[in-house]
Amino acid sequence: MLKPSIVTELSQIVGTRGMIMGQSQLQTYECDGLTAFRVPPQAVLLPETTDQVQRILRVCHRQQIPFVARGSGTGLSGGALPGEDSIVIGLSRMNRILNLDLPNQQITVQPGVINANVTAATAPHGYFYAPDPSSQTVCSIGGNIAENAGGAHCLKYGFTVTHILEMTVVLPNGDLVTLGSRTPDAPGYDLAGVFIGSEGTLGIATEMTIRIMRKPETVQVILAAFDTILAAAQSVSDVIAAGQLPAAMEIMDRLSIEAAELSVHPNYPACEALLLIELDGPEAEVNLQMEAVTKICKENGAWETRLAVDEHARLLVWKGRKAAFAAAGRLSPNYIVQDGVIPRTSLPSVLEKLNAMAAAENLRVTNVFHAGDGNLHPIILYDRDHPGEEERAIDLSLRILDVCVEAGGSITGEHGVGREKQCSMSYMYADPDLETMQRVRRAFDPLNIANPEKLFPTPRLCGERTRGAYAPHPLEASGIAEVF
Numbered sequence: 218m219l220k221p222s223i224v225t226e227l228s229q230i231v232g233t234r235g236m237i238m239g240q241s242q243l244q245t246y247e248c249d250g251l252t253a254f255r256v257p258p259q260a261v262l263l264p265e266t267t268d269q270v271q272r273i274l275r276v277c278h279r280q281q282i283p284f285v286a287r288g289s290g291t292g293l294s295g296g297a298l299p300g301e302d303s304i305v306i307g308l309s310r311m312n313r314i315l316n317l318d319l320p321n322q323q324i325t326v327q328p329g330v331i332n333a334n335v336t337a338a339t340a341p342h343g344y345f346y347a348p349d350p351s352s353q354t355v356c357s358i359g360g361n362i363a364e365n366a367g368g369a370h371c372l373k374y375g376f377t378v379t380h381i382l383e384m385t386v387v388l389p390n391g392d393l394v395t396l397g398s399r400t401p402d403a404p405g406y407d408l409a410g411v412f413i414g415s416e417g418t419l420g421i422a423t424e425m426t427i428r429i430m431r432k433p434e435t436v437q438v439i440l441a442a443f444d445t446i447l448a449a450a451q452s453v454s455d456v457i458a459a460g461q462l463p464a465a466m467e468i469m470d471r472l473s474i475e476a477a478e479l480s481v482h483p484n485y486p487a488c489e490a491l492l493l494i495e496l497d498g499p500e501a502e503v504n505l506q507m508e509a510v511t512k513i514c515k516e517n518g519a520w521e522t523r524l525a526v527d528e529h530a531r532l533l534v535w536k537g538r539k540a541a542f543a544a545a546g547r548l549s550p551n552y553i554v555q556d557g558v559i560p561r562t563s564l565p566s567v568l569e570k571l572n573a574m575a576a577a578e579n580l581r582v583t584n585v586f587h588a589g590d591g592n593l594h595p596i597i598l599y600d601r602d603h604p605g606e607e608e609r610a611i612d613l614s615l616r617i618l619d620v621c622v623e624a625g626g627s628i629t630g631e632h633g634v635g636r637e638k639q640c641s642m643s644y645m646y647a648d649p650d651l652e653t654m655q656r657v658r659r660a661f662d663p664l665n666i667a668n669p670e671k672l673f674p675t676p677r678l679c680g681e682r683t684r685g686a687y688a689p690h691p692l693e694a695s696g697i698a699e700v701f
């Protein structure tokens with residue numbers, strides 16, 4: 218419970234309109250896109266300036282109040298899930314585009330700016346912002362930075378980290394720092410690289426300068442229909458092995474095709490597996506590449522290869538793919554979207570194993586994924602009202618990650634670790650690896666108040682899976698915080 222004097226102090230910073238304390242309003246903030254985990258926060262603060270964020274964090278630091286930054290709350294790993302004793306700092310009111318610098322191909326924005334709005338602001342000038350999570354019409358740039366978000370087009374253009382040049386960050390003690398640089402190759406440690414993907418555990422980004430790119434001369438997308446997901450996966454490996462680099466290569470299985478049809482009617486071919494390949498660049502080059510990838514798909518058994526005839530058809534193809542997670546709600550009242558990575562060449566064998574695991578649990582799993590990156594998104598369908606089914610779905614989703622690690626992959630490609638996958642971290646990393654990461658965290662946040670109990674395994678939440686990785690810093694344990 219926040220002391221009345223602290224409530225007064227915080228409300229003086231953001232004004233009464235910027236502070237939420239009512240129980241029913243707090244419910245909006247009790248979870249993110251991973252709705253299986255819910256905790257109402259003590260309070261929600263909605264700052265509008267960097268100065269307000271600094272003043273809030275100074276109070277949190279002085280009073281040792283844990284805080285959780287929140288963008289749009291679309292995260293799928295429980296990253297913005299509040300702790301029982303924490304406050305949420307919502308960045309949605311910091312949503313202004315501050316500067317568009319076309320000669321240097323840069324734009325400076327506040328963290329609450331919605332991803333798609335960056336492209337919308339730059340498109341009239343012939344530019345776009347490349348990282349395109351399927352949630353891009355809703356998720357914020359601040360949340361993208363914290364999760365190092367990806368998207369279909371990151372196969373060619375790289376993840377968020379490739380596109381962030383410089384950030385203004387408020388540290389957990391309220392200090393202001395600039396990480397990264399607007400010009401390339403600044404000397405010293407790559408602290409911007411450390412911050413990007415740190416899931417709100419190192420501070421709050423309040424301003425960012427990001428790279429924008431010239432729109433390609435031509436964009437073409439082809440749909441290839443297969444009888445098996447294994448044949449579609451093999452085509453992906455063969456396209457890359459042939460030296461082609463499409464802008465995007467995505468696979469959807471039959472269930473996710475059906476869900477997309479019910480939801481946004483993209484008019485996909487009815488098949489067991491659909492491969493979407495987008496190529497972009499100079500027209501002559503794209504035409505040649507299109508011939509090559511079409512041939513590869515046919516050699517792997519594609520019985521229909523359909524080129525989107527115009528921009529309207531191309532956008533409809535993507536609308537169907539990007540609606541796939543949300544459309545899973547048409548198949549089942551509840552679902553978990555998992556996010557593991559495997560080497561591309563292991564796609565066929567791992568997918569077979571996952572299907573067998575789902576069948577053994579009598580749970581339906583649909584697959585839609587960034588095939589070019591080997592980034593799987595198995596969607597586990599379940600009904601919370603059936604006793605024990607949610608627990609089995611969560612357990613299956615975590616065992617899927619173990620399979621990804623065993624195949625030489627990772628427990629997350631883009632959705633982050635958050636609360637959901639923190640116990641799987643010790644399956645992927647050895648204790649010295651985790652301890653090194655903890656030291657970095659403590660250097661930024663010695664009091665452990667920035668999004669605590671996320672990202673790393675803790676004894677309370679992970680029990681035996683902790684493997685000692687969360688041994689608290691000796692000075693932290695004695696209550697004397699120190700930056701080593």
Ligand SMILES: Cc1cc2nc3c(=O)[nH]c(=O)nc-3n(C[C@H](O)[C@H](O)[C@H](O)COP(=O)(O)OP(=O)(O)OC[C@H]3O[C@@H](n4cnc5c(N)ncnc54)[C@H](O)[C@@H]3O)c2cc1C
Binds near residue numbers: 250290296366367369
């Ligand atoms: C339908 C759907 C499709 C999706 N598709 C994709 C996809 O294709 N690719 C992908 O990568 N993700 C995808 N996601 C997941 C999600 O949209 C991304 O993780 C996104 O980056 C989260 O942004 P957000 O603004 O909603 O952040 P939130 O969920 O609010 O927060 C996410 C994390 O960022 C931290 N955070 C937020 N703002 C800041 C800040 N300013 N400074 C520091 N930390 C901060 C939070 O503490 C939290 O840990 C999808 C989600 C949904 C619901």
